[in-house]
Amino acid sequence: MTQREVPLQPVRSTPSTGGLASLLMRRRSTRDFGHRPLSIEQVALMAWAAQGRTTGERRSCPSAHALYPLTLTVIAGNVDGLAAGAYRYDAERDVLTLVAEGDHRDPVAGTTLVDHAWLREAAALLLLSGDVEAAARHFADQPPLGRRGERYVWLEAGHASQNVYLQATEAGLGAVLVAGFDDDRLLGLSPAVVPSGQHPLGLLGVGHPA
Numbered sequence: 001m002t003q004r005e006v007p008l009q010p011v012r013s014t015p016s017t018g019g020l021a022s023l024l025m026r027r028r029s030t031r032d033f034g035h036r037p038l039s040i041e042q043v044a045l046m047a048w049a050a051q052g053r054t055t056g057e058r059r060s061c062p063s064a065h066a067l068y069p070l071t072l073t074v075i076a077g078n079v080d081g082l083a084a085g086a087y088r089y090d091a092e093r094d095v096l097t098l099v100a101e102g103d104h105r106d107p108v109a110g111t112t113l114v115d116h117a118w119l120r121e122a123a124a125l126l127l128l129s130g131d132v133e134a135a136a137r138h139f140a141d142q143p144p145l146g147r148r149g150e151r152y153v154w155l156e157a158g159h160a161s162q163n164v165y166l167q168a169t170e171a172g173l174g175a176v177l178v179a180g181f182d183d184d185r186l187l188g189l190s191p192a193v194v195p196s197g198q199h200p201l202g203l204l205g206v207g208h209p210a
């Protein structure tokens, strides 16, 4: 007999308290950040979760053809052990390189489409950008021609964002993905904030919840 409706709750095993299901249950977008600084270790953990290397050349998030077209820029403002500045994350070497000195949280948060004043209070902003052109060229022979690569870049940014959310949840930190920003205004900031030739994809505020 075919069942049209199959209730899953009775057959699903109960999520363990420390497992992934528990993290998924507890993950929430945080928009109320406290003043406590993040530690450099916590920033290192977030950067690794977003784009870090795992085995060999592979990374924490999946990537079509293992192309890895994303770049992570850490906009640090209130991080113990890390001077305020914009830093590029080199996933291959697991290194942050300073690309612009000073606290860029305010101008970056100011590019949101609606007022996100609270985003300025996040101890660090993680900016995900991607080389859409390179991905479009790489996947040029896959339909829809010329557009497949761009889709893959956006999808990958979603994976990286969820990694940050889950890692933040596990570490007792708050995170929020903000994708409602004005691309042109963001691109018009210090050229170091978004790498040249890249498209801004998402901005994650991370910090201690208030």
Ligand SMILES: Cc1cc2nc3c(=O)[nH]c(=O)nc-3n(C[C@H](O)[C@H](O)[C@H](O)COP(=O)(O)O)c2cc1C
Pocket (backbone or CB within 6 Å): 027, 028, 029, 030, 031, 176, 177, 178, 179, 180, 181
């Ligand atoms: C693609 C995407 C874009 C988002 N953009 C914003 C944003 O611009 N501002 C914001 O406050 N939240 C943004 N969010 C977070 C959502 O508002 C949030 O996930 C939703 O309200 C559900 O709440 P939860 O994350 O706590 O489950 C975005 C989420 C996604 C997936």
